[in-house]
Amino acid sequence: MEMSGSGGTVLELRSLxxxxxxxxxxxxxxxxxxxxxxxxQGRFTCVVGPSGCGKTTLLRAIGGLVEPTxxxxxxxxxxxxxxxxxxxxVFQEYALFPWRTVLKNVTFGLTLKxxxxxxxxxxxxxxxxxxxxxxxxxxxPRELSGGxxxxxxxxRTLAVEPRILLMDEPFASLDAQARNGMQxxxxxxxxxxxxxxxxxxxxxxxxxxxxxxxxxxxxRPARIxxxxxxxxxxxRNRTDAAFTDLRARILDYLTKEMADSYV
Amino acid sequence: xxxxxxxxxxxxxxxxxxxxxxxxxxxGVPSPVQVVQxxxxxxxxxxxxxxxxxGDILSSxxxxxxxxxxxxxxxxxxxxxxxxSSWFDVVLDPIVEALRPIPPLxxxxxxxxxxxxxxxxxxxxxxxxxxxxVVLNTVAGARSVDPYLEEAARTLGADRRTxxxxxxxxxxxxxxxxxxxxxxxxxxxxxxxxxxxxxxxGYGLGxxxxxxxxxxxxxxxxxxxxxxxxxGFLMDRAIKYAEKRLLKWR
Numbered sequence: 001m002e003m004s005g006s007g008g009t010v011l012e013l014r015s016l017x018x019x020x021x022x023x024x025x026x027x028x029x030x031x032x033x034x035x036x037x038x039x040x041q042g043r044f045t046c047v048v049g050p051s052g053c054g055k056t057t058l059l060r061a062i063g064g065l066v067e068p069t070x071x072x073x074x075x076x077x078x079x080x081x082x083x084x085x086x087x088x089x090v091f092q093e094y095a096l097f098p099w100r101t102v103l104k105n106v107t108f109g110l111t112l113k114x115x116x117x118x119x120x121x122x123x124x125x126x127x128x129x130x131x132x133x134x135x136x137x138x139x140x141p142r143e144l145s146g147g148x149x150x151x152x153x154x155x156r157t158l159a160v161e162p163r164i165l166l167m168d169e170p171f172a173s174l175d176a177q178a179r180n181g182m183q184x185x186x187x188x189x190x191x192x193x194x195x196x197x198x199x200x201x202x203x204x205x206x207x208x209x210x211x212x213x214x215x216x217x218x219x220r221p222a223r224i225x226x227x228x229x230x231x232x233x234x235x236r237n238r239t240d241a242a243f244t245d246l247r248a249r250i251l252d253y254l255t256k257e258m259a260d261s262y263v
Numbered sequence: 264x265x266x267x268x269x270x271x272x273x274x275x276x277x278x279x280x281x282x283x284x285x286x287x288x289x290x291g292v293p294s295p296v297q298v299v300q301x302x303x304x305x306x307x308x309x310x311x312x313x314x315x316x317x318g319d320i321l322s323s324x325x326x327x328x329x330x331x332x333x334x335x336x337x338x339x340x341x342x343x344x345x346x347x348s349s350w351f352d353v354v355l356d357p358i359v360e361a362l363r364p365i366p367p368l369x370x371x372x373x374x375x376x377x378x379x380x381x382x383x384x385x386x387x388x389x390x391x392x393x394x395x396x397v398v399l400n401t402v403a404g405a406r407s408v409d410p411y412l413e414e415a416a417r418t419l420g421a422d423r424r425t426x427x428x429x430x431x432x433x434x435x436x437x438x439x440x441x442x443x444x445x446x447x448x449x450x451x452x453x454x455x456x457x458x459x460x461x462x463x464x465g466y467g468l469g470x471x472x473x474x475x476x477x478x479x480x481x482x483x484x485x486x487x488x489x490x491x492x493x494x495g496f497l498m499d500r501a502i503k504y505a506e507k508r509l510l511k512w513r
Contacts, residue, residue, distance in 0.1 A: 063418055064417075064418070065414050065417070065418070082417075083414075083417040083418045084418070084420065085418070085419055085420035087418065088418060088419075089414070089415065089418040091411050091414070091415065093409070093411050095409070095411040095412055095414065095415035096415075097412060097415075097429075097430070097433070098512055098513075099433045099434070099436070099510075099512045100512075101512075108416070108419055108429070109419035109420055112419060112420045112421055112425060113420060140511075140512040141512075142512065142513070153415075156419070157418075157419070160419060160420065
């Protein structure tokens, strides 16, 4: 655990590869082509790339939901096999249990850890307060807006105290206004809690608003072709010259990759 | 709009009364008034005399509930396993699909061989009617559970058993209820056939209907039909109520 201190490496990927076999044709499809990556404690990393390049597969491999064909994933120096609560996932589709109230969605992972029902509720209420949903604990997911649902999902994931938070286009289903609101909310949350975030998005604007590092993937099969560092202070202003400049640079790379992947 | 709920059955009954009184429905077909009189006689005197309506109702209810209960208790876990695990599906699906089209009535001789004359053989035939709709709907329910929910549960630390009990089962409940409601309807439908053989003590709505039909007491026949319809309706309402309470998250 010597690497778990502040500034140390939390997540390490070594020559990660993933092949899928197409069911109909039996053809091998290469999705990840040797991904090497180190992510430091407490960092906010965004992953961008052309549509269908394998961003989500990369995140799901880290989450343990997809088994890599070769290569290794280490969390705090330990190899990752299968999913686990130390790697929390937030899905675009929210994935809230519709039959559980907001509170019981958040206690789900806590009780699996063997925490008593009373302690789980108390802890869940703290996380609901963090995401600003204290008054909604008895509602069911269908009664919530998209942004609120995603806040519940974030609270549910944070409640089990993951070492790393993996977010798969979590705001893609929201309208533009809710989306901006959630981005601001996430930045604030991250600055208050010392969690490491890997955030996959197809929105360059979102990546520049959120990330300290922005990893640019190639078209499929995905390789890391660009690493942008984003030192802009939080909270960021989308109309800053530096903001729009970085956005333009990332868009340039993306346009080139997309053109290449359609050759 | 709501008043039509009352008006349409009233019109139906009045029309029936007029047509039956005019003899337009055929010889011996009873009018609503005659049916009510028949029901009264069934309640007080019974048919055959001494075998009163309440006894018929209780006996039939016992058979239906027994067959229905066993069917649900077996069909729900089997359906969940089939919908969740492809191994169970591969093993059980051909058997279920081959047995499903067989009319429950065809099993009558075996019901007698296995369970003899009595409650159990009637319950067995009803069981066959209820089992398949509940299995099929449960399978569909288990398959309809959003795969993201299972993945979310896994990333939160759930093992397979927890996923089964806390994700697949609650996620299947709406379809299970649909299956149960269809099943209870089919259960009552198979009742008359079941009581054709499964009755020895002379009680049972289906048994009474058969006997009354043989001696052309059509007022008793229709009276029995009305009672079955009414009980079926009430049970459906009860299940709907339970569904509303249990699935208020929908």
